[in-house]
Every structure is written in structure tokens, then in C-alpha cells.
Amino acid sequence: MSDSADISTTVVLAFLIVVGIIGNSLVCVVMMKYRDMRVPINYLLVNLAAADIMFATFITPQYVLSHAFSHPSGMTGTLLCKLLTGGNFAWVGAASSVFTLVNIAIERYGVFLIPGSWVFSLIVNFPVFLVVDIDDKIGACVRIWPKKWMPQAYNVAWFVVMAIIPLTVMVVLYSRVVYRLWFKYTPDDSEHGNRHKGLQKVRKRATLSVLVVSIIFAICWITDSIVYIVSHFSAESFGPAVYSVSNTMIMFNSAVNPFVYGLVNRRFRDKIKIMFGGASCVKAESSEETETEGMEMSGSVVNNSKVEERQRNSFKSSAC
Numbered sequence: 001m002s003d004s005a006d007i008s009t010t011v012v013l014a015f016l017i018v019v020g021i022i023g024n025s026l027v028c029v030v031m032m033k034y035r036d037m038r039v040p041i042n043y044l045l046v047n048l049a050a051a052d053i054m055f056a057t058f059i060t061p062q063y064v065l066s067h068a069f070s071h072p073s074g075m076t077g078t079l080l081c082k083l084l085t086g087g088n089f090a091w092v093g094a095a096s097s098v099f100t101l102v103n104i105a106i107e108r109y110g111v112f113l114i115p116g117s118w119v120f121s122l123i124v125n126f127p128v129f130l131v132v133d134i135d136d137k138i139g140a141c142v143r144i145w146p147k148k149w150m151p152q153a154y155n156v157a158w159f160v161v162m163a164i165i166p167l168t169v170m171v172v173l174y175s176r177v178v179y180r181l182w183f184k185y186t187p188d189d190s191e192h193g194n195r196h197k198g199l200q201k202v203r204k205r206a207t208l209s210v211l212v213v214s215i216i217f218a219i220c221w222i223t224d225s226i227v228y229i230v231s232h233f234s235a236e237s238f239g240p241a242v243y244s245v246s247n248t249m250i251m252f253n254s255a256v257n258p259f260v261y262g263l264v265n266r267r268f269r270d271k272i273k274i275m276f277g278g279a280s281c282v283k284a285e286s287s288e289e290t291e292t293e294g295m296e297m298s299g300s301v302v303n304n305s306k307v308e309e310r311q312r313n314s315f316k317s318s319a320c
């Protein structure tokens with residue numbers, strides 16, 4: 001790859017890293033600052049944001065700062081490769097984001113595995129911590145596998161565990177959800193019709209948000225996984241440009257999530273406006289919809305008396 005192309009790729013990657021860290025930090029602040037945002041699904045989104053921040057933070061030394069500094073050699077170089085400059089913890093964050101997306105897909109079934117996502121991520125990446133070392137000849141971190149077949153086996157396992165299985169689970173579960181919300185006909189009765197419409201509206205908006213995030217994940221991760229799988233089984237390896245593009249797509253996946261929440265989730269967008277003084281007072285959702293959303297996101301049953309009592313007021317103002 002030419003020097004100009006290398007510089008351009010580094011600049012784009014650095015921009016996405018900054019955007020990703022700032023955007024995902026805002027997600028964490030909004031979800032934790034406002035009490036009405038503290039519902040189970042949002043805790044999963046905070047975990048996803050934390051995983052994306054971790055990926056962006058630890059990928060920086062490997063692909064951005066490496067152009068400005070010479071890597072130490074010897075024992076110091078080895079230690080830095082394993083803990084900082086080799087990108088190991090970046091891929092722990094990336095793996096955690098994958099497991100979190102799967103957890104979001106199964107959240108409606110009452111399954112929450114936030115601590116488990118980090119444990120699984122460490123297990124999946126543990127072999128890399130053992131084989132990453134400093135190559136004094138090129139002054140960079142490389143993976144030195146004891147046997148030739150090991151990187152092939154590891155990348156196939158990674159492809160299955162981090163791409164095929166998660167995508168299969170998400171496609172199956174979201175297909176059922178999309179069918180039930182958008183295509184299945186459910187007649188309304190006069191007593192519960194309005195409440196049912198409000199509940200469906202909230203479910204559609206929440207599902208659309210995570211569905212868009214999952215589709216972007218699928219496109220970015222499948223591309224990156226295929227590149228690395230082919231590179232270990234093909235006699236002719238890809239050029240540096242292909243690896244740079246695939247890594248940039250992973251970073252794009254991490255950076256774009258907060259913008260998806262802002263475009264699709266009105267409540268999240270309103271909280272951002274309030275935080276930055278964009279509006280002195282933002283009109284919130286209808287009381288029925290707010291009540292229903294809290295119940296739906298927390299996995300509990302809507303309390304009829306509470307909803308009917310709040311239906312008397314069509315809208316309520318948000319505390320500014």
C-alpha cells in the first residue's frame with residue numbers, strides 16, 4: 001500500500017476511533033444519567049457501548065500510534081504486545097459486543113448475560129494472548145503460532161463462534177419478531193385497542209433500533225472474517241489495503257451505533273438535546289407510550305389500571 005493510501009486509511013481510522021469513543025461515551029452517560037432510561041434493554045446497550053469503547057481504545061496503539069513511535073524490543077516489547085500494542089484487548093471488546101448483540105436478540109425471553117459476555121470474550125481471545133510477541137526485525141507485534149495448522153484452526157473457530165452462530169441466532173429470532181410486529185394481523189377490540197397500538201409502536205421502534213445495529217454488524221463482521229479466513233488458506237495473501245479496509249469496517253461498526261440510536265430512538269435523541277441545551281424543554285412521549293415502554297423493556301406485564309389512569313393526560317412534559 002502506498003504512503004498516501006496508508007496515511008488516508010490511518011486518518012479515517014483515527015476519525016472513527018474519536019467518533020466511536022465520544023458517541024459511545026454519550027450513550028453510557030445518557031443511559032445512566034436519566035432514571036427513566038434505566039431499563040434492562042438499555043443496560044445491554046450500555047454494555048455494548050462499553051465494549052465498543054474498549055475496542056476503539058485498544059486498537060489505537062496498533063493501527064494509529066504505531067506510525068508515530070518505534071516499538072520497544074525484548075521483554076518490554078513482548079509485554080506491551082500482549083497488553084497494549086498487540087490489540088488483544090481490542091478484540092476482547094469486539095467479541096463482547098458480538099455476544100451482547102446476541103443477548104439483545106434473546107432479551108425478550110428474559111435472558112441476561114452481561115458478565116458472561118466478557119467471560120466468553122476473554123476465553124475466545126485467550127489463545128492470542130499466548131502467541132502474540134514482538135518481531136524485532138520489523139518492530140511490530142505478530143502472532144507466532146507453535147504449529148502451522150493452529151492459526152487456521154483458530155480463525156475457523158473464530159469465524160464460527162463470532163460470525164456464523166451469532167448471525168444465525170439473530171436472523172432466526174429477529175425474523176420471528178419482525179413477522180409478529182409488522183406482518184401478523186392481530187384484531188383490536190374496543191377496550192384494549194389503543195393500548196395495544198401504543199405497545200406495538202414501542203416494540204417496533206425498539207426492535208428497529210437493534211435490528212439496524214445488527215445488520216450493520218453482520219455486513220462489517222462477515223467481511224472482516226472472510227478476509228482473515230481466506231488469508232490463512234490461500235497461497236496468495238491479500239494486500240495491506242484489504243486488511244486496512246476490513247479493520248476500518250469493524251471500527252465503523254463500533255462508531256455508528258450511537259447514531260443509529262439517535263436516528264431511531266426518539267427518547268435517546270431528546271435526552272441528548274436536553275444535555276446540550278438544544279431545547280429548554282423537550283416534549284416527551286405520551287404517558288401511555290412511556291408507561292408501556294417501561295413495562296415492555298423491563299419484561300413485565302402492563303398494569304391496566306396504571307395505563308388507564310395515565311391515559312387521561314395525552315402528553316406530559318419532560319423535566320428539563
